[in-house]
Amino acid sequence: MAALLEVQDLAFRYSRDSDVFSGVTFSVEPGEVFTLLGPNGAGKSTLLNCIAGLAAPTQGTVRVHGRLIDEYSARDLAKHIGYVRQHIDVTYGYTVREYLVMGAAPRIGMFSTPKQEDYDRVEEAIADLGLQALADRIVSQLSGGERQRVAVARVIVQNPEIILFDEPTSALDYGNQIRVMRTCKQLSERGYAVMMTTHNPDQPILLGGKVAMLNSDGTLAVGDADETLTSERLTQLYGTELHLVYVDEADRVACVSSKL
Amino acid sequence: MKNDRTSNPPETSKPVTINGKRQAPLSFILIACGIVVMALAIASLCIGRYGVDIQTTFAILTSHFVQGEPTWTTNDYNVIMNIRLPRVCAAFLVGAALALSGASYQGVFQNPLVSPDILGVSYGACVGAALSILLYMNTWQTQIFAFVGGLITVFITVSIPKLMHRHSNVVMVLSGVIVGGFMSSILGLMKYVADPDTQLAEITYWQLGSIAKVNFETLRYTAPVMFLAAALLVAMRWRLNLISLGEEEARALGVDLKRERNVIIVAATVLTACAVSLAGTIGWVGLIIPHVTRRIVGSDNKRLIPTVILVAAAFMMVVDLLARNISGFEIPLGVLTGLIGAPIFGYILVKQRNVD
Numbered sequence: 001m002a003a004l005l006e007v008q009d010l011a012f013r014y015s016r017d018s019d020v021f022s023g024v025t026f027s028v029e030p031g032e033v034f035t036l037l038g039p040n041g042a043g044k045s046t047l048l049n050c051i052a053g054l055a056a057p058t059q060g061t062v063r064v065h066g067r068l069i070d071e072y073s074a075r076d077l078a079k080h081i082g083y084v085r086q087h088i089d090v091t092y093g094y095t096v097r098e099y100l101v102m103g104a105a106p107r108i109g110m111f112s113t114p115k116q117e118d119y120d121r122v123e124e125a126i127a128d129l130g131l132q133a134l135a136d137r138i139v140s141q142l143s144g145g146e147r148q149r150v151a152v153a154r155v156i157v158q159n160p161e162i163i164l165f166d167e168p169t170s171a172l173d174y175g176n177q178i179r180v181m182r183t184c185k186q187l188s189e190r191g192y193a194v195m196m197t198t199h200n201p202d203q204p205i206l207l208g209g210k211v212a213m214l215n216s217d218g219t220l221a222v223g224d225a226d227e228t229l230t231s232e233r234l235t236q237l238y239g240t241e242l243h244l245v246y247v248d249e250a251d252r253v254a255c256v257s258s259k260l
Numbered sequence: 261m262k263n264d265r266t267s268n269p270p271e272t273s274k275p276v277t278i279n280g281k282r283q284a285p286l287s288f289i290l291i292a293c294g295i296v297v298m299a300l301a302i303a304s305l306c307i308g309r310y311g312v313d314i315q316t317t318f319a320i321l322t323s324h325f326v327q328g329e330p331t332w333t334t335n336d337y338n339v340i341m342n343i344r345l346p347r348v349c350a351a352f353l354v355g356a357a358l359a360l361s362g363a364s365y366q367g368v369f370q371n372p373l374v375s376p377d378i379l380g381v382s383y384g385a386c387v388g389a390a391l392s393i394l395l396y397m398n399t400w401q402t403q404i405f406a407f408v409g410g411l412i413t414v415f416i417t418v419s420i421p422k423l424m425h426r427h428s429n430v431v432m433v434l435s436g437v438i439v440g441g442f443m444s445s446i447l448g449l450m451k452y453v454a455d456p457d458t459q460l461a462e463i464t465y466w467q468l469g470s471i472a473k474v475n476f477e478t479l480r481y482t483a484p485v486m487f488l489a490a491a492l493l494v495a496m497r498w499r500l501n502l503i504s505l506g507e508e509e510a511r512a513l514g515v516d517l518k519r520e521r522n523v524i525i526v527a528a529t530v531l532t533a534c535a536v537s538l539a540g541t542i543g544w545v546g547l548i549i550p551h552v553t554r555r556i557v558g559s560d561n562k563r564l565i566p567t568v569i570l571v572a573a574a575f576m577m578v579v580d581l582l583a584r585n586i587s588g589f590e591i592p593l594g595v596l597t598g599l600i601g602a603p604i605f606g607y608i609l610v611k612q613r614n615v616d
Contacts, residue, residue: 054508078513079514092367092372095558097276102501136277
């Protein structure tokens with residue numbers, strides 16, 4: 001049986017000589033957390049855009065349920081893949097409820113508007129993520145952390161099989177980073193395949209699941225996070241000396257750098 | 261969190277509340293606006309240099325359906341049925357068309373500062389209409405020329421930021437200013453070569469904006485096209501929310517962006533062109549009415565689009581009433597909308613914190 005998401009020998013380049021990434025191959029199954037780890041400029045967001053069908057790869061294929069994503073209509077693809085972007089900028093003063101119901105778009109025709117069942121799903125997502133206090137507020141007036149939670153709620157309303165998170169924690173304080181990762185973990189436990197990009201090596205350690213370490217030459221290594229992440233590979237990936245050390249108080253491994 | 265991707269949601273239905281303030285139901289707002297529009301329409305029919313009382317006006321309006329002895333003079337009948345009724349219909353259609361296209365452009369270009377006149381569409385449509393006047397064409401052909409002029413202009417205005425690889429709101433507005441200015445110069449050239457006894461006056465009439473010459477014959481050609489374009493935009497009102505999120509967000513939500521955006525731009529341009537072919541260039545309506553209406557019903561286009569039609573129709577009727585009655589001669593509508601619109605927009609800009 002075909003994998004839920006299958007990325008095969010994917011490459012992307014803006015000009016003839018410079019590959020953003022190349023030779024990227026991996027697959028993702030339902031209920032899995034998959035972290036794309038890499039330094040700034042490694043092409044993590046571009047790779048996510050290629051998977052979401054928002055950018056055309058130079059080479060290689062992306063398949064969902066064994067079918068090339070180019071063969072899906074935009075609407076059908078959105079039923080399978082949801083995308084939570086790094087920055088949520090909304091020009092107009094939509095309330096959180098109005099913004100959330102837009103997640104139902106793949107199930108709504110071009111000349112239709114949301115039905116009661118779509119609004120019901122919005123209320124469920126609000127209850128799920130504890131957004132009751134934000135529900136009537138204007139999205140553009142929310143803080144970065146609040147917007148991120150709202151974006152997660154919208155993707156729950158969308159209810160795809162695969163959720164892509166593009167650096168969901170990059171603009172957040174530490175508490176909100178942990179909360180967003182907890183949400184990612186919970187979404188995977190609900191059956192969603194969760195893919196997330198990050199440049200923070202502690203995050204795949206916390207999330208577990210699979211990791212792809214992405215540098216500018218393509219994937220460095222792909223596999224289970226606890227086996228794939230090693231001090232040597234992280235040092236090579238970031239070009240600075242890094243160590244994985246066990247922290248008794250946290251009962252987990254953490255990534256630390258050498259003294260400055 | 262629930263452990264099921266497709267669990268059944270609870271049965272709830274929430275009234276619209278924005279920042280803690282509960283909004284009136286859309287049906288209530290539409291009925292209230294509808295009553296205001298009806299009242300203004302009746303006032304527009306009765307009030308003027310030739311006054312007709314309200315009973316006589318109703319009797320004339322219902323004379324086609326109710327048999328009985330006429331209680332009105334031929335002058336009363338002509339003023340109501342042949343002069344003021346087409347004018348009231350035109351005020352409704354032109355106001356609604358300009359504001360509806362303005363709200364649609366603002367959604368589709370994610371830019372609250374665009375409108376048919378700022379994008380240069382009105383000027384392009386005016387150039388098309390002027391060209392058809394120079395070529396001695398009929399109403400139907402004028403409409404087509406106005407539409408093509410408007411469409412070419414919107415295409416050029418949208419292409420400039422693309423060529424510059426700059427997609428900011430400011431660049432889009434500047435592009436509209438450039439194209440509008442260019443079209444304005446072409447219009448000046450056309451006026452220069454126009455026959456001063458016949459064509460020049462007609463082109464100037466287009467430029468200043470007036471619905472004084474509208475009759476049922478012109479409406480018969482224009483109104484059905486306007487209804488079709490408006491129906492399309494009303495049907496796609498919620499899609500405007502999605503498209504206004506930006507290209508990548510909309511595509512990630514499954515919007516067929518190219519097709520849907522083109523349908524909306526063409527429909528909005530048809531509406532603008534029809535409004536220009538009926539009444540010439542009337543500025544500000546397409547910019548300020550969507551902003552004013554957002555303050556009443558919020559930004560959700562599902563509520564905004566139907567309301568904007570009625571608010572704009574009411575605004576245009578008030579402007580037309582003022583144009584006909586505040587002085588001994590008729591003031592061009594474009595002059596009045598500017599005098600009223602500019603201060604209102606300035607006030608909104610000061611008040612509104614979220615404008616880009």
